Amino acid sequence: MRLHAYVLAGDPAWIAQSIGSYYGIVDRIVVSYDAGGGSWGGAPLSVDESLARMRAADPDGKMVFAPGDHSDASRPVMTVETEHRQAALDAASEGADWVVQLDTDEIVPSTEVLLAQLRETERRAAGALAFPMRNFHARTPSGAFLEHCGRFWTTQSGYPGPVVVRAGTRLTLARQAADTPVHRVDVSPRNTDPAHPFGTPVHAVIPPSDAIVHMSWVRTEAQMAEKRVVSGYAPERDWDRDLRRWRRRAAHPLGTALVAPFARNPFGRFRITRLPEFAEVEP
Known part of the structure; x- marks a missing residue:
């Protein structure tokens, strides 16, 4: 099976760790970005820094750089994002059987497990692999991390979209795949994602340590200031409130973790955890 990937340049925080985690299993990586250095909503984006870090993470020359027009303040951000991802996916689909679509703050702990589940996706004639992500919120003063979790500190999965799709797949919203059977993996026989109904099917179970690590909010103050402006869901949040809570x-x-059993919002529960060495490096 021939495996390509696409990445979007603009978020430099965890590029080396993310791309390095799956670099060995892909033959080609399409790097897509706005030629003017803009975000989907028209704000300035750290494209140049991202490109520099990507070139440094490409010892074998697998990357193909594809600038384009992917910034438009006159249209909904999610519409522009979906079109950008579709253009990148189309480019990465050329000569591929499957395309990895991971953001540059998402890290694969075990490519062996990911490939095993991709082979199972292919065996089941599914068109996309939904693989669990553990979402990390902040680095603590001790060097540990706060991770989103279940009510009693159990592992909670997130699914922003399939992490691998068949070449030529059509996207509906951001990374979501249109009208295709999905092979869905979780860290439990029962769905652990509060964004999905309790009875959502689970086709395979992996250990939590093999779930993708999403370093979404593990950033510096400067990086969070940029994220509040350029992220696809930026217009939907009260960022002043959210950043106060984050700090x-x-x-x-400890106090944050202790209140998890009492938090009504399933996305407002956290546990303290440590990660392998790759995440101990400052972004």
Whole structure:
């Protein structure tokens, strides 16, 4: 099976760790970005820094750089994002059987497990692999991390979209695949994602340690200031409130973790955890 990938240049925080985690299993990586250095909503984006880090993470020359027009303040951000991802996916589909679509803050702990589940996706004649992500929120003063979790500190999975899709797949919203059977993997026989109904099917189970690590909010203050402007869901959040909570949780991790059983919001529960060496490096 021939495996390609696409990445979007603009978020430099965890590029080396992310691309390095799956670099060995792909033959080609399409790097897509706005030629003017803009975000989907028209704000300035750290494209140049991202490109420099990507070139440094490409010892075998697998990357193909594809600038384009992917910034438009006059249209909904998610519409522009979906079109950008589709253009990148189309380019990466050339000569491929499957395309990895991971953001540059998502890290694969075990390519062996990922490939095994991709082979199972192919065996089941599915068109996309939904693989669990563990979502990390902040680095604590001790060097540990706050991770989103279940009510009693159990592992909670997230699924922003399939992480691998068949070449030529059509996207409906961001990374979501249109009208294709999905092979869905979780860390439990029962769905652990509060964004999905309890009875959502689970086709395979892996250990939590093999789930993709999503370093979404593990960033510096400067990187969070940029994220509040350029992320696809930026217009939907009260960022002043969210950043105050982010700082308070990071400063008081034990108190944050202790209230998990009492938090009504399933996305407002956290546990303290440590990660392998790759995540101990400052972004």
